[in-house]
Amino acid sequence: MLCGVAPFILQIVLNYFTVRSWWDLHNSTLGLVLSLALAAAITEFTKVTVGRPRPDLISRCIPKPGSVDPTYGLSDASVCTQTDHYMMEDGWRSFPSGHSSLSFAGLGFFAFYIAGKLHLFDKRGCAPKAWASLTPLSAAALIAISRTMDYRHHATDVLSGSLLGIVAAYFSYRQYYPNLASPYSHRPYSPRIPRDDRLPVHAREVALAEQYTDTETERELAAETVRRDEDGRVLWKDDDGAERVSLRDHAS
Structure with missing residues (x-):
């Protein structure tokens, strides 16, 4: 318990x-x-x-008096008088x-x-x-x-x-959960959805925000996870905090 x-x-x-x-x-x-x-x-x-x-084990066995020869003989479970089968097996x-x-x-x-x-x-x-x-x-x-x-x-x-x-x-x-040295160690992995970098920016943000309550702190965290750079490319952060370019933008 x-x-x-x-x-x-x-x-x-x-x-x-x-x-x-x-x-x-x-x-x-x-x-x-x-x-x-x-x-x-x-x-x-x-x-x-x-x-x-x-x-x-000996106290569980409760051997018969005189059944043990400590010098020359060996004994097996047949010398036990214990009637509780589970106690003997355990x-x-x-x-x-x-x-x-x-x-x-x-x-x-x-x-x-x-x-x-x-x-x-x-x-x-x-x-x-x-x-x-x-x-x-x-x-x-x-x-x-x-x-x-x-x-x-x-x-x-x-x-x-x-x-x-x-x-x-x-x-x-x-x-x-991610490793304990991760900056996101306080939260579990995202749900099993398609690759995060294939989602639109707003879908990624909502998916992260819905894991938590509607507190302002968690919404800001989710909003910072995905952003666009100066060239308009979608950047997202992995569990190690490194920013990566969306596969969709790589293909284009």
């Missing part, structure tokens, strides 16, 4: 106090769901195909840690979302931005570490699960 519901609610709150955009909320929700789904699918697949005995699925992967997938995505909205890498240096962006990752790390405290996982299970989760989070984030 903490790694899924909490980021979703906090993304709504952050959206309200920043861009107030339904399109942004739509993309952030899809990205969060994609991140959690990827992490969960890969984690469960690995647990079933690879697996590993948990540190608390005892062989330690690698990787599901709590670690899901916590970093959900809270990691939210950390990237915060960093994008605050323009963390705008080359101006601001410690509060960094603290705000790293707070969700700290919570994810706390959840992951707790799995070794109760002997549910080995340390390597936690590390591998955390790495899996953060990779899934970043991959999902980049499906819907």
Whole structure:
């Protein structure tokens, strides 16, 4: 719940106090769901195909008295008296840690979302931005570490699960948002429409403006995205801020 519901609610709150955009909320929700789904699918697949005995496997097994010969003999699951089949099966699925992967997938995505909205890498240096962006990752790390405290996982299970989760989070984030160093990191990619440079100037401006509310700031941003130069050619900006000439004007 903490790694899924909490980021979703906090993304709504952050959206309200920043861009107030339904399109942004739509993309952030899809990205969060994609991140959690990827992490969960890969984690469960690995647990079933690879697996590993948990540190608390003996306590789950409840072996028969005198059934273990630690010096000369080996024992298998036949010595266990545990009647809960699921508990025994789960005892062989330690690698990787599901709590670690899901916590970093959900809270990691939210950390990237915060960093994008605050323009963390705008080359101006601001410690509060960094603290705000790293707070969700700290919570994810706390959840992951707790799995070794109760002997549910080995340390390597936690590390591998955390790495899996953060990779899934970043991959999902980049499906819907530009890189964190982009001047447009606070807004998602445009809808899947034909090539932007093939649209008339007014259509391009409206398409961008409709992603947000009718606030004056966002309309000015949209208006600055497309302009005409001194020769009348249509110029548009890509996600890196570089101006490019319309293909239509190239052809003419």
